Structures are given as structure tokens and as C-alpha cells.
Amino acid sequence: MEHKIIVVGIGPGSPDYILPVASRIIADAKVIAGSKRALATFAPDHVITKVIDNDLKGVLTFIATSLMDNDVVVMVSGDPGFYSFLATLKTKFSSAQITVIPGISSMQLAFARITEIWQDAVLISMHGRQAKDIDLNYDPEKKLGILTDFEQNPLYIANVLLEHGWPLHSKVWLCANLSYENEKIKHLTLGEIKEVDGFTHCVMVVTI
Template sequence: MEHTYKIIVVGIGPGSPDYVLPIASRTIAGAKVLVGSKRALDTFGSANQVIRIIDKDIKGVLDFIEGRLACQDVVVLVSGDPGFYSMLAALRGRFAAERITVIPGISSAQLAFARLAEVWQDAALISMHGRQAADDVLRYRPGHKLGILTDTQHNPAHIACVLLEHGWPETACVWLCTNLSYDNEVVAAMTLAETTGTPGFEHSVMVVKA
């Protein structure tokens, strides 16, 4: 029976190797073909592996993976957890679920809530990294809690203004969490009103709680 090679999508957590599951570390170490961001490959790749950087040419990355699958497994590194805004969505658009094995990781959103000793089971987890969230998710209601991935355009100051427009009180609590798991990690607490004048934190997790 002909062997079917697989894509193994590995969540590498928020960044530090300390937050990578042992099964993920073993899978990465045993990989012959490794695909991931430059940062991920610099951290986890080795000289004896065939590597392909995930760049803006997603179709080219998928073509590379498909070509390699003819003769070997391909390990794809994604930051955080594969099920939360990652390359897994593009892979599922090209390949059947049967060809994909997923090893979960710790998402930056999970770690942000952990840093605050805050439960996230009742939070709306959304990404405004390259996208706009739906109004019904952003709209204020008592007890509402948000975990938001930010980017350069949708930075915390911008998002704070959007939330105020959606009825959130100026006194709502905000935590800006950046470089999570690294030595230069920052978790900054402030009000929603103060966030509107806070620069930076472009690539962070923004937790908001009324």
C-alpha cells in the first residue's frame, strides 16, 4: 500500500521555546522539510532541513508543500495555536483534512489572559490583524470581555476609539500585552480613554473588560 505523506501543522506558541509542547519539539527536530516564518525558522530550524519561508506568496508556499508531499512529510510552523488565525486556514483551502495533522500550541491570547489571572471562557477572541471585526462583536454590553490581536493599522489607540464608538465606557479596563513569553515582555494596564492616546503596541494582544 502506497504511503500517504502528510502536512504536520505545529503550533509553536507565543515565541519562547519554553512554551512549546514536547511533542511539537520532537516533531520539529525530526522534520526533513520545515516551512514557517523567517523568525520561526531562525529559532527552530536546523542546517540539515529543507526550509521554505512563508512570505506574501502564499500560493507559492502551498505549491512548494504540495510538491514535497509527493515524497515526504512537510512540517509547517505557525505561531500560537494553529486553530486561531494561522496558516491552517490556507492549508485547509488546498488540502483535505485527512492529509493534515495538527499539533496545538499556546496562543498569545491564552497567555495574555493567563498573565492577568483572568478566565477567557467568556471572552470574545477576535483578530483585527489585517481585518475589521463585526459590529455585533465590538458592541458594548455589560460583562462583555474582548481579547483582540492588533496590527500597525488597527493598533490599540485606533481600536479604543472604535470601541468608544460602539458604546464602551471610557473607564473600561484595558491591558496591552506585547512580546509575550520573551525577556522584553510588557503588560500595561490602563483605561479605555487612556488607550486612545497610547502609541505603539502594534503587534500585541489587547484585553478589554468593562
């Protein structure tokens, strides 16, 4: 029988937000790859583990070698279909070799926390990547959900949005450490972001 890569979404981080099916698959795994934090939180004892780090070639080689003897569970934050390691896996392995178990993304949880519908939102990652002008351009009916990072942080993004026509009074929610005990959510306007500290790697929701 050909072994599989099982890509498991572990949710935003807290064990409270991982799906039962994902927990069962991780508990039964013999080989698991994931971030240091994910492995420390979810990986059972006495399993073979591999940290997913900047050496992506090494991680892919480890997975390919491990597939000779076992299924390989790959834990990814949030949902595998939303800016995760799944995209990298699909550059080397076929869809037939991969099974995906969905999870709750930080984006999904952010919209839930602020009781906002996200079916009509433009979802953008500015975490290590550039956004398209068409996504950033102002429209009075537009709603944005943005993943930020330390360089493209809320202040940087606020200035970019102002340059793309968004008014200063646009509503903003900054959502950091979602699902953890130190979760922080702040509601303000686009013009007030310059006064805020402590939000870098977060989910930023912008509406009119």
C-alpha cells in the first residue's frame, strides 16, 4: 500500500480549537512534521518528528524518505488551504499522495471574535509577501482580512491603505494571539493605528 502525506490543520494554536478528527490522526501518527511550537503542543511521545524550518528542501526530503515506510502527518497552523505548507508540498508530491484535514484559520477566528461576516471579505496575506493593488484599492463595499508580519505590520499596512484611497475613519480590528490566554483584540480607526503598540504579527480586519 502506498503511504500518504496527511496534512492536518491544527487551528490557530490552542488545543481547544483543533478538530477531533485532527487530534485522532495526530495521536495515531508514527511520523510527524510541524513547527517547533506545534510539535511541542500536539505531538505524542515516541514518534519520529521533523521541525519545519527554513530548510524546506530538507523537510521535503525527510517526508519523501519517511513515506517509504509510514504515512507522514504534517501539522500546519490554521487551515491547510489558507497560506500554509500545503502549497510547498504540492510542488513535489501529487494530489493523489496527499490527504487534507481542514482546520480553523486565525482569519476565521478573527471574524468570529468581532461578530463579522467574512463570506464577502477580500482575504489577503501580507505575511512575507506583497498584496495586489486590486485587492488593496478602496471600495465603499469592500471588507479586508489581512495577515500581517513584523515588517508589513498594521502601521505599514494602514499607510498603504491610505495611499490606496481608504478614508481615515475606516474601521479596523487588530487581533493578536488568537485562541491563546494572551489574546488581544483592539477596535480603532485607520487613522488611529499610529498610536498602537504591541500588534505586529496579527489579523487585521478593515471595513467602512
